[in-house]
Amino acid sequence: xxxxxxxxxxxxxxxxxxxxxxxxxxxxxxxxxxxxxxxxxxxxxxxxxxxxxxxxxxxxxxxxxxxxxxxxxxxxxxxxxxxxxxxxxxxxxxxxxxxxxxxxxxxxxxxxxxxxxxxxxxxxxxxxx
Ligand SMILES: [Zn+2]
Numbered sequence: 001x002x003x004x005x006x007x008x009x010x011x012x013x014x015x016x017x018x019x020x021x022x023x024x025x026x027x028x029x030x031x032x033x034x035x036x037x038x039x040x041x042x043x044x045x046x047x048x049x050x051x052x053x054x055x056x057x058x059x060x061x062x063x064x065x066x067x068x069x070x071x072x073x074x075x076x077x078x079x080x081x082x083x084x085x086x087x088x089x090x091x092x093x094x095x096x097x098x099x100x101x102x103x104x105x106x107x108x109x110x111x112x113x114x115x116x117x118x119x120x121x122x123x124x125x126x127x128x129x
Pocket of ligand 1: 089
């Protein structure tokens, strides 16, 4: 991939990264307000607990997204960005524009989603469970 293209994807990734961090910070702030305001009776407690669990699940999703973005930025540095981690083929530019942090080409991604796991094609990335 040309340097100019890499720079463009790097910018895209850094922009997305800033968005996720910003959103996570804002949600964390709102969560604190809810906890402070709630808790007077059982109904408020239930709502507060629900909100807290929602925030927890969301933040782990955001954390995952962040680590994927960081991994992709690392691959830009390594010069392996835009190559499928599974089959080594180049990932299409349309896919990279839509999901710049993706590790897999569309074919491998579909295979992973159909099988429900990465196993059964790629060299084992770690110990089997
Ligand atoms: Zn692939």
